[in-house]
Amino acid sequence: MLARLLPHPLLTLLLTVVWVLLANEPSAGSVLFGLFLGVVLPLLTRPFWPERPVIRAPATVIEYGLLVLWDICVANVQVAYLILFKKPEELHSRFLVVPLDTRVPEAIVTLAGTITMTPGTVSCDVSADGRALLVHALDAPDPEAAVATIKRRYERRLLEIFG
């Protein structure tokens, strides 16, 4: 019963919190309306997100978030350096193929988003069976090392989180 009313409890919580933050001042009215949105929106969008992902390692979520924030800062400096001081023809821009070990759609989406936000890489496509990511790297002199970094740094943790 509760699972049918709240298909994604975490999404409900997130939507409520976001609505209260949007109001910028917590009041009974904003909390109530936030809760209303938090209940109605997951119900309306359930056909697009039928199954509930299981978070196996909540501590790793925080670790992952901090790691990604740090990597975004580093990546920004790196990309700024490449743009300012490297001639465009010296850049080793190429497509990389990242084979995926995880089978959970939520983990793949998170990985693709992380890749886009961090070290000189943008994820462009996924293989039709969802088992490999197509990634474009701005400067990857050693493609195998770049793929290994992505797998070790991000996918290993996502595997811990989503299984």
Add this chain to the structure above:
Amino acid sequence: MSGGLLGFLGEAAVALLLIAGSFFMIVGSFGLLRLPSLMQRLHAPTKATTLGVGGILIASMLFFLFTTGRVSVHELLITLFLFLTAPVTAYMLAKAHLHRARLQKELPPTGRPVGWATFDPAASDPDPDSGLRPTDGR
């Protein structure tokens, strides 16, 4: 902003963050101008500008903390929405580019029996009843 040493330090921190943020914004825009291919240009707005916007948002939070003494959280929301939308935008641009430039032949092979989803739509949804899950489950 209040006077005194604390006020000065606050002002200096806000100013520094604004300058650093603007620097990364301008580098991102410069990259858009300088890099030759579309796939390379895609890197500038998804990265260099993230830190730029981040710096300016933190500066804004600090400024309102010092002037009104209250914590403003709208900036955190902007960061959240940015992190949600930037990868989707980049993905849509890349996909459109792959179609328009007809790059199918130049992409590396998937290492799988099927092609990339952009060019191989039939295989991506083998069973309409299986929802959004790809083949053979977990």
